[in-house]
Amino acid sequence: MLLGVDEFGHAIGCSPRSVRLWESKGIRAHLNPSSKRLLEREYANLNEAGRQRFEAALEQAGRLPQATAEPATRIQISVSSQQGDLLATFDGLRLVVDQTLSRCTVTPARVELIEERVADRIRTYTTTPPAVALAEIAPDFFEVQTISEERQPAAIQARLSELSAALGLLTADALMKLGEIGRANTWYGTARMAADDSPNRQLQATARAQHAMLPYYYGDLGKTIALARSAQELLSDTACDATALAAAAEARALARLGDQAGAEQAMNKAQRLTEALPNTGSDEAFRFNARRLLLYMSGTLTYMGRITRARRIQDEALQLYRDTPVVIDPALIQLDTALGYAMSGSADDGCRLAEHVLDSLPDEHRTRIVATRAGDVLDAVPTGHRLLPSAASLRKLISAEAAG
Structure with missing residues (x-):
């Protein structure tokens, strides 16, 4: 017809x-x-x-x-x-x-513009409230996904996969901070798939090292260790942000499980790898520097029971963070200090400090991740001290945060 x-x-x-x-x-x-x-x-x-x-x-x-x-x-x-x-x-x-x-539906110039915007997201992420970060990430992610649905040349497709991995990791981290654990876990999985779709092995290692944070704060420490080791195996002993982070994450999880020798070995490796990195004071996401190493050492040493050394590390770390706009890392370090007080018999001091940290945070940064760490302080308080007024006050504040 x-x-x-x-x-x-x-x-x-x-x-x-x-x-x-x-x-x-x-x-x-x-x-x-x-x-x-x-x-x-x-x-x-x-x-x-x-x-x-x-x-x-x-x-x-x-x-x-x-x-x-x-x-x-x-x-x-x-x-x-x-x-x-x-x-x-x-x-x-x-x-x-x-x-x-x-056939190609996107020019290299357009991909470069998207890469510039994503680089800006990475650069400002650590100082941006997680809910705001999600709102800013969404338009870029939709654009990358729309382009990726069309068949692109291999070189362009690899760049789009890298962009998807980076945006996926930022999304997962923001959801983790907000306490959306299930969603964060699935987004970490998506970010890992996107990274594996690219030839960038450092990005593949970064995706695993970043994912290792979620089970440390909210779940299975064994999974943290497995992810951290997987990240290190991808790049062997290569000194880069991903391997340094992974070694530090492994040390902190092993310490929490009571493996002192393993934690010591992993912590020493993290220090060695970090010392080999360029001396950068960057606070952008996915960067690992001396400040972030001290954050991980703070938790590692606290759980190893080396409270005196941990406090020296915490003081040094807080001094380094003092002139930065980063909010969450210093709060987590102070909560490690509060945890050390609770573990070493100063339950009242620990609870008061944890409550002070929560009260001092801006509302947009007072998310579940800090409430969870404050809860860890309460869990470390000896049974006979859990009726202290400071412990009751901290418990009430944590409950209010959870309800809100």
Whole structure:
């Protein structure tokens, strides 16, 4: 059945005006990617007889590109199997493959602009409240995902996967801070898949090292250790932000499990790797520096029972964080100090300090992650001291945070 221009346009979901423009320009017509997909879809739905009639009509109109035509003017054609010529069949197949490989819906310049915006997100993330960070991340993530749904050249696709991994890690971390544990865990998994879809092994290690934080604060310490070791195995003894973080995360989890020797060994490795890193004071996400090492050593030494050394480390760390806009890390260090008080028999001091930390935080940063660490202080208070007024007051504040 022959269709007029209007009927054909409506049948394929395209405007009749566009069809008339293609008809007037013939092989010189420029089709955007979505229009190409519409025509290719309709062509693919034709039976063999319909395709032969279509190709015959194009030949009669003088519009069928020759094999020597430029890739931009090629259209997908099907070489008839009735010819029995296998080589000719593969000539036709090559045209289709060339067209697929040359099709790209995004320019490198656009990807560079997205990379610049994502770099800005990474740079400001540690000083941004998690709920605000999620709102800022969403538009960039939607854009990357929309582009990724189309077939892109391998080099572009690898860059898009890296962007998805970075945005996924920021999303997971923000959700973790907000106490959305299940969602955070699935987003960490998504970020790891995206990282593994790229050839960037350091990013793959970063995704695992970052994921290791979630079970440390909210779940299975064994999983923290497994993820941290997996990150280190990806890069062996390479000194980079990911391996230093992973070693520090392993040390802190081993200390909490009571493995003193293992914690000591992992902590020494973290120190060695951190010392080999460039001396940077950057607070951007995914960077590991002396300040962050001290944060992890604070928890490691506290759980190892080395309270005096832990307090020296905590004082040093807080001094380094004093001139930065980072909010959460200093709060976690102070909660380690409060935990040390509770573990060493000064329950009242520990509870008072933990309550002070929660009260002092801006509302937008008073999230579940700090409430959980304050709860750890309460858990460390000896049974005989849990009726202290300071313990009761801290318990009430934590409950109010959970309810809110």
